[in-house]
Amino acid sequence: MSENHAAPPLTVLLGNYPHTRPLKDGTVPVDGVDCRYPESSPLPPAFARMVRELAYDICEMPTATYLQARDAGIPLTLLPVVLVGSTHHRSLTRLPEDPAISPRDLVGRRVGVRSYGQTTGLWVRGWLQEEYGIKSSDITWVTTEDVHVAQYVNPPYVTRSAAERVGDLLRSRDVSAAVLGPKAIGGQGAGLVPLVADAEDAGKAWAERHATIPANHLLVVRDDVLRDRPDAVLALYRALKQAIEDTADQRDDSPAGRAVAAGWSPSLTACLEVAGRYALEQDLIGEPVDVAAIERETAFLDT
Structure with missing residues (x-):
């Protein structure tokens, strides 16, 4: 089935990365499809709009948000694209002037995180349990935002703060440590230090053990768009895959550089399996x- 020239534009919400700019500036065209790329700065409010209002046809989406949306029955389908990813042992931070503490010292303490449903928090809590035996319920998680999926109710060991930023929770001594995502590490988290002294090596060991790199942001499509306009979805997917391949030389060999990928692979399967278990x-x-x-739903994209 070919895309109808009279079809409405495809609204595609993507962050601004080297591998998405070729679509946005037309360097890599989406064959036969008129695509519109609305902007959202910052990105998280767009994720909430997607799961609460189905605001876009195709949308970048955090891994944890996707898993919660699927669990809640929200009609979204995962497209096999990793837009952002990295290891997260460095994401658990403290103030540099405070005494050094181990992750094991967090039992019974308060830890700040933007939202309990934030994907960075998912990965951090995962390795805390896997490597240190610390369950999520062993810590009080202090949040500054709600989860994206409206149907979700936080567990009793999660509490909401009036603070606007996670870094503020740490600097006011309201929490003993804070979980900060990759962008926040270089922003509000500037100067903070990881609780894990050898964080980079610990992250690499995790990636080797699981044969994958934690994905932070994936891509989803509304079920009705996938059903009614499969050729348009396929064209967008192929164009994004091409852009990712064309910009490979702009990514280094770090976990963040290697995480970006399109297509079903053993690494993506392993990533989703671990994320689902966590x-x-x-x-x-x-x-x-x-x-x-999940893989069967879009296996046709790579045929």
């Missing part, structure tokens, strides 16, 4: 994640 352990979702079923 999400279930952390009470972010209520049912196990069937990764094979």
Whole structure:
């Protein structure tokens, strides 16, 4: 089925990265499809609009938000694209002037995180349990924002602060440590230090152990758009895949550089399996994640 020239534009919400700019500036065209690329700065409010209002046809989406949306029955389908990813042992931070503490010292303490459903928090809590035996319920998680998925209710060990930023929680001594995502590390988290002294090596060891790199941002499409305009979705996916390949020389060999990819692969499957297990352990979702079923929904994209 070919795309109808009279079809409405495809609204595609993407962050601004080297691998998305070729679509936005037309360097890599989306064959036969008129695409519009609305902007959202910052990005998180757009994620909430997508899961609460189905505001876009195709949308960048954090891994944890996608898993929670799927668990809640929101009609979205995962497209096999990793737009942002990295390891996260460096994401658990403290003030440099405070006494050094180990992750094990966090049991019974308060830790700041933007939202309990934030994907960086998902990965940090995952390795805390896996490597240190610390369950999510062993810590009080102090948040500054709500989760994106409106149907979700935070566990009792999550509390909301009036502070606007996670870094403020740490600097006011309201929390003992703070979880900050990759962008926040270089912004409000400037000068903070990781609790894990050898964070980079610990992150690399995690990636080697699981044969994947944690994905922070994936891509989803509304179910009705995938059903009614599969050729348009395929064209967008192929163009984005091409842009990712064309910009490979702009990414280094770090975990963040290697995470960006398009297409179903053993690495993406492993990533979703680990993320799904972590999400279930952390009470972010209520049912196990069937990764094979997720893959079957868009296997046609890579045929």
